[in-house]
Amino acid sequence: MSAHWLNALTDLETRGIPAVLITVAATDGSAPREAGTKMVVTPDDTVGTIGGGTLEFRAIEIARQMLTGKQGPSLRKFPLGPSMGQCCGGTMTLLFEPQRPDLFTVALFGAGHVGKAVVQVLSALPCKIRWIDPRPDEFPDHVPPGVEIEISNAPEREVSSLPDDAWLLIMSHSHALDLGIAAKALQEDRFSYVGLIGSETKRARFIKRFRELGLNEAQIGKLTCPIGIDGVTGKHPGEIAIATAAQLLRLREAKRTTLRVVDESAA
Known part of the structure; x- marks a missing residue:
């Protein structure tokens, strides 16, 4: 120090x-x-x-x-x-x-090209990043401060260990893994954000599977897919990373400034 x-x-x-x-x-x-x-x-x-x-x-x-x-x-x-x-x-x-640090926890599932770009962008923000992937060779030799690498053969099991109000970004190398992680996160229904990389077609396909798995419409409605701020349509990993970071910051700011109204007569 x-x-x-x-x-x-x-x-x-x-x-x-x-x-x-x-x-x-x-x-x-x-x-x-x-x-x-x-x-x-x-x-x-x-x-x-x-x-x-x-x-x-x-x-x-x-x-x-x-x-x-x-x-x-x-x-x-x-x-x-x-x-x-x-x-x-x-x-x-x-x-x-x-x-008291005003940090938020981001759980990033996936160490591919987009995942690496997301880590580089988010590591400059006041957040802690848990970077999860079953492939140890995909992680870089050095990661920025505040980034914790987790090598897990069952990434969906790591969802339960995440703190309440964590922000999840799901972009693994496998649609099956993406589905399992997203389903688990939506089922637990305690996170600030569950973001899944993909197209509207992928979203529709996953929603159908979520219903088959027994998730209700309120849980499914918490899914964000595609991810990223509106108006940015580029597919370059850096573009996706910046658009995603902007979306997280915008949503987080809205959450922090939301007025909490309490009806005392209902107490």
């Missing part, structure tokens, strides 16, 4: 690790560090220092307690006397600011 707090926060954001940024907001009298000094605390690590000793130990403890809940920023004043085991005699006011 970088020794600089700003680089550290950027790195943690990329890796989806929550942290608390501690800033010396003010000092009065003698203090081990001046106002503006910063320190980053994660569940397992720290970057920087606000002066060491009991004060720093207590600040780390408070920060990690904050990471276990949903607390917002807080300002706390500490006397640097006998009660803190410090002899400075002044006071320090610390600002605690939780930093």
Whole structure:
């Protein structure tokens, strides 16, 4: 982890690790560090220092307690006397600011040309990517940060291990695999997006099979096929990747800004 707090926060954001940024907001009298000094605390690590000793130990403890809940920023004043085991005699006011990465999980089934292009585009976005394929030789030797490779001989079984609200992109080398993965995902009915690469003809054929497998119309209606934002019809892997990333971002933004209305009289 970088020794600089700003680089550290950027790195943690990329890796989806929550942290608390501690800033010396003010000092009065003698203090081990001046106002503006910063320190980053994660569940397992720290970057920087606000002066060491009991004060720093207590600040780390408070920060990690904050990471276990949903607390917002807080300002706390500490006397640097006998009660803190410090002899400075002044006071320090610390600002605690939780930093919770706004990441979303994308499960990408398929390591072909389009899958590789999708990973390159999505890896620049605030997301975690689980890249799943039964063919180990199809994966590149190096993948971007935030990408986790999973080699599975039964990719459809990996669906159950995905977190709720994950975004699924299905583009394997086999129509049979695509069908099994999509059917499982639609049946579980807990994901933000189930996208299947293919044409309208493929969509119609798959919908017929979904009905034969017992999926209801509400479940089937959650399928997105073809994938990609409207108006982009190119077939180049890079074009498909960009159009798909744009669609995910647009849908995600709409989901985040949707007004939740609660009828209290129905409670």
